[in-house]
Amino acid sequence: MFSFNEADILPLGNKPAPRLFLLGAGAMAEAFIRGIVRKGALQPEQIYVLNRSRGQRLMELQEEYGVVPAKSLIDAADAAVVVLAVKPADAAQALDELRPYLHGQLLISFAAGLSTEWLLEAIGNQAAVVRTMPNLPVAVESGVTAVAFAEHVTHKDRLLARFLLEQVGAVVEMEESLLDAATAFSGSGPGFVCYFLEAMEESARRLGFDEETARALLLHTVAGTAKVLLDWQLSPEILRRRVTSPRGTTHAGLQVFEQSGLKTFVNEALQAAAARSAEMGKQFKTKDRPKD
Incomplete structure (x- = not known):
């Protein structure tokens, strides 16, 4: 893992100002805050959060994690x-x-379906853009985030x-x-896994x-299998082959899966999810074009 030097996230110009600015205070924003604060990557007072509605939500995050409710978008100007x-x-x-309020900061986007090209156009190339696709388990600091960086x-x-x-x-x-495919695979994956587990349950x-x-x-069984892998x-x-004995119980069940x-x-489910991800991205980009 990258060895972090606090100097890497000092505000531009080394001003005594917020170092991380989050626009939005939903579930993903909270998961991100929780992981950063609990692991000590940043101090709570270095994290500013702005939510355009539901001011009470900012108070809840402040009480739970010690972060600072931002007063306006101007606080983003001094963030790294x-x-x-x-x-x-x-x-x-x-x-x-x-x-x-952007002038070369790092911009991390959690907005699904919006390309780095579109994001750069929307901000007039005023930030270094990172497009991400996190999945549900990030809420318990055990997720995976697919990342694509803009060219520069x-x-x-x-x-x-x-x-x-x-x-x-991770x-x-x-x-x-590949991000639309990642949205289908790891983003929608927890829902697909849960559907299979629902059937097993x-x-x-x-069975009684x-x-x-x-x-x-x-x-x-599921958590243990993932840990073994x-x-x-x-x-x-390979693991499936190791636990499958000829004419054994696992073999009997797998034959049903194969025959069905x-x-x-x-594969069809993942292809459909990936296609829908691409379609949604096009819809948002058509409906909400950045202003000139």
């Missing part, structure tokens, strides 16, 4: 890092209002972005052309387990 954590449909207006982001800004994002889980860099109850026992067996650095295929075409259905 600005985080766009608004809904994609709200991004055009938010960036149009934010643009006067410096090495130092890349390291800084990775350092901050790593406070909520970071995987990729070409921007229902079947467990049909009560709900509490079924849930315990299910969650520990991570710790032993195995592919799912499970892999085909999974």
